[in-house]
Amino acid sequence: MEMQTTTETTPPSQRPRRGGLRRWLRDLQGWVARLFGGESLRGLLLRRLRDGVIVLLLVVTVIFFLAHVVGNPALVFAPVDATDEHIAELHRQFGLDRPVAERYWEYLVGLAQLDFGESTWQQRPAIDAVKEALPSTIYLTVVGLGAAAVLGVVPGIVAGARARKPFDKTSNLLSVAALSVPNFWLGLLLILVLGVQLGWLPTSGRFETASIVMPALTLGIVHGGRIYQLVRSATFEEMSKPYVTVARSKGLTEWNILRRHVVRNTGVTTATIVGWEYVRMWGGAVFAIEYVFAWPGIGLLTIDAAHKHDFFVLQAAVIIAGAFVIFSNLLIDMGYQFIDRRIAAS
């Protein structure tokens, strides 16, 4: 009896199947799954790490080929009236006369050792310049994200819960304005009003504690507008679900429905929205904002390096910023998965 039951319930995956390549692929898949423990969190982390490394490698490769193959770095450094011999001399100096593959390999080995070359402008390793600027940018983006979260999440929840009421309409209008205004223009406006006319806040640089306020506020307004939009629609959608009507039929106050049910259930979504917005910040606004406020971070460094034709600093800044974005992305993704699975498991 027991034997019979066993044969009958053989899982389909163990039954012999035809098809050589497909079977081989399935075996490989099974093997990989066993190696990473199936769809476990660890397996997912390893997969995402692998993807991250691949993306970073792509970024690095594109930069290399843009600079060394498509363009000619020697021409950038050569004076305008340089002779052909002079340029040839520079070529030898940079090692540009050697085969591309060899140079690419050396470049990769260098990067692996965090050797990004010497800054021609600052007369020190390019990595040092980036290391100096990175904490400022992290500080600015974290404070900016905090401002964006406060400006976006709270009004977003209130507006979503009181859809089509005056508060919703007003805040919606403001948020659309906030996210359609060019970020640098908003920065300049703040400088004009808060810095120059009212004289409340320092307008540029990072010399005192209050220096952070205006650049962070600018980031907060621009990104808060987007966060507001997404949180508002998530809250509104949640409020329209039947269980909210049931909660209302139980006699709960609107405030308790919002607090005990809706905000809890949209929490994961909200956290993800805010996380994505952080990544987006690195992709754009922070560069313009640092430039407008002369904030000594990666953005300003990149722009200065470009002006000064300092290819090595430029390269180091782009690669490290890219690595940082990939890494943050990974953290957000894993955090989301972690929360989601805990919810699914409980």
Add this chain to the structure above:
Amino acid sequence: MSVLPLLEVDDLHVTFNTASGPVHAVDGVSFTMAPGASLGVVGESGSGKSVTARALLRLFAITDDVRVSGSVHFDGADLLRVDERRLRHVRGGQIGMIFQDPLTSLNPLMAVGEQIAESLRLHRGMGRAEAASEAVELLARVGIADPEKRATELPSSFSGGMRQRVMISLAIACRPRLLIADEPTTALDVTVQAEILLLLDELRRSEGMALMLITHDFGVVAATCEDVQVMYAGKLVEKASMTHLFDRANHPYTEGLLRLVPRFEDAHTGRLHPIPGQPPITGGGGSSCAFAPRCAHAFDRCHREIPPEVAVGPEHLSACWLAADRAKEGTEAGRPWRRTP
């Protein structure tokens, strides 16, 4: 009647202002319910039966632009005019409500015990621990096995029928005097339907609460309700006791609905008899009988004037110009429902 009514709805109108103009979902509905009574409200989709139920507790979506008039007297107070505080006290505390779709009616991320306890703490002033243990008892009451363990689980680990049981335990948690069940079995299997109806009937009798059951299925009403009222296009067209209605349905619409129920005896010879045409999208507001365009007995007066409710028997009302004649002659629909000896 000597008993003071528990619920007295008088001339209830509900109008939604939509982008394509006003929709009169409920158009002058009046009825009463005695304590412990059981009333079935029957009608097609869009007849205004669910909106009537929601209007009693003012349960509309935040985005609904809705106008409600008339009065809903419950326990002496007009629920359409009391302040929010008083209304919340009635919601869940005095009137419990069960909804159609048990799959979406519970918060998917909150343990079911907690969702029941929430009500208990709110209306019965229980502490956390007391409410939790009472929630377990309520789950046992509605027939959920191993309630202690189940109370800590999320709705996703319950089947549809079990979720509806949870929903029922939630609605009766504070011993309401009226339970409104809005299509409680529509989303469920037939066997589960019967179980849920049995449970509702049993709870009504043991708890002494009144039950208002909204459905499109006469079979469901027949199993649970003593009185029945039929709605069409936002109006009540016929009111009677269950047995009386099945015996001598008066209104042509009721007649049509009853004929629609397939009967076992007719299994090999029978055909379904659909009511021709479609119900109007915007009920009410007109100056004719809303059913006239689909009615086989309609004559010119039906297209000119709205028929009043006419008494055609003891506690039997019908809103039809032919009501008196039809009551005298009897209608076809009632007969097949009589049990043949």
